[in-house]
Amino acid sequence: MSNVLVQLINLATLIFIARAILSWFPIGFDSPVRPVADFLHRITEPVLAPIRRILPPLGGIDLSILLVIFGIRLILIPLVRGAF
Numbered sequence: 001m002s003n004v005l006v007q008l009i010n011l012a013t014l015i016f017i018a019r020a021i022l023s024w025f026p027i028g029f030d031s032p033v034r035p036v037a038d039f040l041h042r043i044t045e046p047v048l049a050p051i052r053r054i055l056p057p058l059g060g061i062d063l064s065i066l067l068v069i070f071g072i073r074l075i076l077i078p079l080v081r082g083a084f
Contacts, residue, residue, distance in 0.1 A: 009076050013069055019044050020065045 019040040040054050044065075051064040 006076060009072055013072050015040060016044060016065050016069050024026055
């Protein structure tokens with residue numbers, strides 16, 4: 001059970017990293033990457049929006065994704081330790 005949970009947490013981390021990387025590039029409406037970017041935005045925004053309301057932007061840099069990834073990794077530590 002914990003192995004499945006660890007894999008889901010790793011997948012969530014990859015989803016947030018992919019969203020961060022895609023945010024670095026301009027994606028036009030006719031881009032073949034647009035559906036992927038829209039999907040990642042739809043599934044990550046409910047987590048990121050509340051954090052953005054609390055955490056102010058730092059010089060135009062959005063640190064909410066970094067904070068979420070850090071939080072996800074903190075959740076992962078006890079799960080991995082408990083599995084061994």
